[in-house]
Amino acid sequence: MLIKTLGIVFKSKKYSETSVIVDVFTEEKGMRSYIVSGVRSQRPTVSAGLLQPMTPIELVAYEKDGHDLTRLKEVKPYHVFQAIPFDIRRSSVGVFMIEVARNGIQGHEAQPNLFDFLLRNFVYLDETPHSIANLHLHFMVHLAEYLGFLPGGDYSDETPFFDLQEGMFTEFKPLHQHSLEQLAAGKFYQLLILPMERCHEVLFDREERRSLLKSLLNYYKLHIENFPPVRSHEVLEEVLG
Numbered sequence: 001m002l003i004k005t006l007g008i009v010f011k012s013k014k015y016s017e018t019s020v021i022v023d024v025f026t027e028e029k030g031m032r033s034y035i036v037s038g039v040r041s042q043r044p045t046v047s048a049g050l051l052q053p054m055t056p057i058e059l060v061a062y063e064k065d066g067h068d069l070t071r072l073k074e075v076k077p078y079h080v081f082q083a084i085p086f087d088i089r090r091s092s093v094g095v096f097m098i099e100v101a102r103n104g105i106q107g108h109e110a111q112p113n114l115f116d117f118l119l120r121n122f123v124y125l126d127e128t129p130h131s132i133a134n135l136h137l138h139f140m141v142h143l144a145e146y147l148g149f150l151p152g153g154d155y156s157d158e159t160p161f162f163d164l165q166e167g168m169f170t171e172f173k174p175l176h177q178h179s180l181e182q183l184a185a186g187k188f189y190q191l192l193i194l195p196m197e198r199c200h201e202v203l204f205d206r207e208e209r210r211s212l213l214k215s216l217l218n219y220y221k222l223h224i225e226n227f228p229p230v231r232s233h234e235v236l237e238e239v240l241g
């Protein structure tokens with residue numbers, strides 16, 4: 001049967017001389033892999049630019065029960081990015097966000113709320129006039145909710161530490177090494193309670209931002225079994241530096 005849905009491109013790789021396999025997180029079916037023909041031909045039927053990571057698309061695809069790999073029948077742009085392709089800072093943030101999402105999403109079931117969250121973040125990254133230096137941190141803090149380990153409790157004078165292992169704000173510093181000290185925990189909490197549109201208001205210096213990013217990557221490793229290394233964060237740190 002045919003399905004029509006929105007999708008966000010996560011990854012594209014060569015399949016044959018003229019075709020590619022594209023991993024798409026769809027609104028209707030969750031994560032799917034599709035063969036797209038004619039992309040690499042002299043007169044491509046589908047623009048390769050439509051299949052770049054983080055691109056929002058409208059697609060018509062063949063679906064077969066029990067088949068993980070089917071074909072795309074039609075694909076067209078849903079939202080055309082105006083800034084990301086031409087801004088190394090925005091594109092680096094976007095590549096990092098897509099890699100974290102790709103590594104963290106488990107299973108193939110539909111998750112429309114997660115799809116909406118991802119789409120809103122990429123469109124905001126493209127359109128915002130504000131600083132994007134904190135957007136990847138805010139993204140990771142809130143993506144955790146959709147992946148099943150939203151931070152618990154509240155930051156306060158009584159609970160000034162965050163236990164990364166337990167996912168909770170705590171009164172005392174944990175005995176293990178997986179925790180945030182008071183200053184970092186406070187800024188982590190600000191990211192947790194502020195909407196995406198205000199995350200630029202949280203003040204970090206370069207080292208604080210770098211340290212919190214490493215802690216968040218550790219947080220994901222602690223809560224997602226076999227969470228793969230995120231390789232784009234080093235480039236991101238240099239670009240945002």
